[in-house]
Amino acid sequence: MKKMFYLLSIIALASTCLITSCTTEPSNTENTDDLTGVVFKNTDNTVYVRLAAEPDRLNPLLSTSGYSRPVWEQLFLPLLDIDPKTLDFVPFLVKARPVIAEITEGPNAGGVTYTYELRGDARWSDGQPVTVADIVFTFKIIFNANIAETAPQRVPYNALVDIQADPNQKQRFTVVTKEKYILGEAAYNSINIFPAHVFDPSGLMKNYALADLIANGEVLAKELPLQQFAEQFVSAPYSRDPAKLIGTGPYRLGQWEEGRYITMSRDHQWWADASKGGHPYLHAYPDSLVFRIIPDQTTAIAAIKDELVDVATEIDAQDFVALRENDFAKAHFNFFTPNILGFFFIAINTKNPRLTDKHVRRALAHLVDVQVVIDRVYGGFATPLPGPVSPSKPYFAKDLPLIAFNIEEAKKLLADAGWADANGDGILDKTIDGQRVAFTLEYLVTPGSKFANTLAELFKDNAAQVGIAVTIVPREFRTMLGEDVANRTFQLYAAGASADPLLDDFKQLWHTSSNTPSGSNRVQFGNAQTDALIDEIRVTLDEDKRNAMYREFQQLLYDEQPMIFLFAPQNRIAISKRFLAEGMELRPGFQVRNFVLRKLQ
Incomplete structure (x- = not known):
């Protein structure tokens, strides 16, 4: 599944306790660089990220900008995601990878089922539990034919027939498809889930069965409730308003000053912090995030040298080479050149x-x-x-x-x-x-x-x-x-x-x-x-x-x-040495929630 990004501006991929009480630090917080005599302008646990273009929206089902992703992926999580080191899928909102079985009889013979089980402790940022109904609702959004922006999202799900809740286990559900698909598991693993109680508070889509929307979407699209939902879903609040952008991620949206910055603060009640034994794959170390919108390359290089940003990717090649040879930049930043997929x-x-x-x-x-x-x-x-x-x-x-x-x-x-x-x-x-x-x-x-x-x-x-x-x-x-x-x-x-x-x-x-x-x-x-x-x-x-x-x-x-x-x-990434962090192949080249503030002398 590919997404577009615009060249060359957008180009345009240990356990914790509640942060308010105690934090189990990762074991690799010791200095690995010689930072003797190096003084950093910023010492707080805030990561300042350069964005080379203004995000279009912070709704992953509507956004087509690669520069929105580093922001919205702190709000919305998929069922499973790709581990940046192993490149294997690891579970986020579910307990494990799905049980996959071929359908051998009935109207969907030749198809495949994918059975998942939600984690019982997964919560939305307003404290409500993540349910199978939210999974079904997310796919109803995709198959609401009145939402033109989700048409590209339907492509990986052409074979979908229905999603069936297990009547005996409220957190288990089965995805039913009518044919095999080479990216079937990946497509369902990667879907970002939306809360029905926030995005459809009036229940406009509640009485529509997912199977009907898939089979008769164009006909049903003429009905008023589906039209009203589509109009509501694509409206600005559901892509920009902090009160509407309720997700399962570790951060909450703060301010979005267009052309300047987007701020996010750590959710101190994040469900994964309180997960029994700690979540094996989900962590979030920075207290806050600031995404500075800096389209101009010259201004971006100045911002790096002035420590206004801690991380910048897709730096123009000649500027990147010059930065690596600059004494101040070498002392304050690490440089990475992972392949871009x-x-x-x-x-x-x-x-x-x-x-x-x-x-x-x-x-x-x-x-x-x-x-x-x-x-x-x-x-x-x-x-x-x-x-x-x-x-x-x-x-x-x-x-x-x-x-x-x-x-x-x-x-x-x-x-x-x-x-x-x-x-x-x-x-x-x-x-x-x-x-x-x-x-x-x-x-x-x-x-x-x-x-x-x-x-x-x-x-x-x-x-x-x-x-x-x-x-x-x-x-x-x-x-x-x-x-x-x-x-x-x-x-x-x-x-x-x-x-x-x-x-x-x-x-x-x-x-x-x-x-x-x-x-x-x-x-x-x-x-x-x-x-x-x-x-x-x-x-x-x-x-x-x-x-x-x-x-x-x-x-x-x-x-x-x-x-x-x-x-x-190859990507060209600069990351401040005040954080333990690495560049990676997966877009956008880093995962900001994994940045660990060093214990500087």
């Missing part, structure tokens, strides 16, 4: 009249010297890619060659596609739908990132050599995402896709059913052949057969060139 690209609107021809799109790919970009602009912190699959995956298509930087080949492909400078003005032109059209393109960038703008300038200069006039258009992230990209009015923009360390499900990014204003197939790729292949991959459990289909899909994608695939990046 994802890839960067330049998105191409394949339905734009200038860009419908795959030969034209391949010509554009020949205009980017990816290795030079990596070495000279990105500081060497990346590996070039021919497509969206990580080279670490066993089904990575090793036979696909990288697209070489080749101006002459680009000129040839453009000429073969009918583009020529008929009027001698230095710009290619062509008759499209009876009108002579100059080959001009708009390339959208977020203004805060040096790398994004440098990449755009390089592309513009190379495009000029073949007769394409590129205009670089600065666009604030939320505007670009909510207008240009959602409405499919863009031509080019720089972006990336991040992922969990799981099998690839191509449906969300590449299936034509995801080509909607709220969907993630933003380049408008696909046809009946690619859709059928994606659908088959999703239900094929035989590894050899599935891997062969993965490679076939990568070849089709490579041939169509809906994006200029750039590279798999």
Whole structure:
């Protein structure tokens, strides 16, 4: 399951007692760095985090911004989550991983059941218990067809039939699906749960059965209660109001000063603190969190040097190298470069009249010297890619060659596609739908990132050599995402896709059913052949057969060139030495609630 983040601004993954009475400190609080003579400006147990863009919302079912995640994941917890060290699922709100069984008879024969048991001590931050009804309610939200924003969330749950409560054990429930799915367990493990009593206080969805919403969602969507709930759920309070954002996480939302900061305070009544014997996986050490919204890279570097932030990720490569060589920064910060589970690209609107021809799109790919970009602009912190699959995956298509930087080949492909400078003005032109059209393109960038703008300038200069006039258009992230990209009015923009360390499900990014204003197939790729292949991959459990289909899909994608695939990046993270903390592969590159304040001399 992939989520989008915007390049290069958003890019845009021991027990405790009640903190008011006693705290069992983790065993590794001793200094491991030589901090002799180092004085820190801040000594409180507050972590100051740099966000490179304003979050859109703090509701995980509605947010499409990767910069919202570090905030909302302190409020809302999933049933299970991926351990950053082992990359295995570990239980949060449930006792263990689900019991999985194949359905061998009845209307859902060939499907799978997943049986979970909730922890009896899990509580919402208002003290109410987490119940199976809350699990069912969360899926009712997803399948309320009036909520367009949750349409991408439905993709992993296409096979869901119902969720059944165990009549003999009130904390046990079974997820029933009608077919196998390669990410079935991962999809249900990872769902963030919402409290029905907070998000539906009037019971607007109470009388609707989940199975009916799944089977007849479009018909039921016409009914007033479902419409009223949808209007309420997408309203600002349920994404911004501290009184509404009630979750199972260890922090509560404080203030959100748009353009400046978001504050969070530790919930001293957090259920996991009081868990008998201590929760084996859930901990939260900082007393408070402050997320400083700093889009501009130069301002962010100044904030690091002035200790206004304790952690910053996706630092521009050249600035990161300079920071590691700066004496003050070296004394006060540790630096990490874990791999990012994802890839960067330049998105191409394949339905734009200038860009419908795959030969034209391949010509554009020949205009980017990816290795030079990596070495000279990105500081060497990346590996070039021919497509969206990580080279670490066993089904990575090793036979696909990288697209070489080749101006002459680009000129040839453009000429073969009918583009020529008929009027001698230095710009290619062509008759499209009876009108002579100059080959001009708009390339959208977020203004805060040096790398994004440098990449755009390089592309513009190379495009000029073949007769394409590129205009670089600065666009604030939320505007670009909510207008240009959602409405499919863009031509080019720089972006990336991040992922969990799981099998690839191509449906969300590449299936034509995801080509909607709220969907993630933003380049408008696909046809009946690619859709059928994606659908088959999703239900094929035989590894050899599935891997062969993965490679076939990568070849089709490579041939169509809906994006200029750039590279798999490494993150560039700075974390203050006043905390014991590490960078990690999982997005966003750190888990702030695990930061441990050092006992400084």
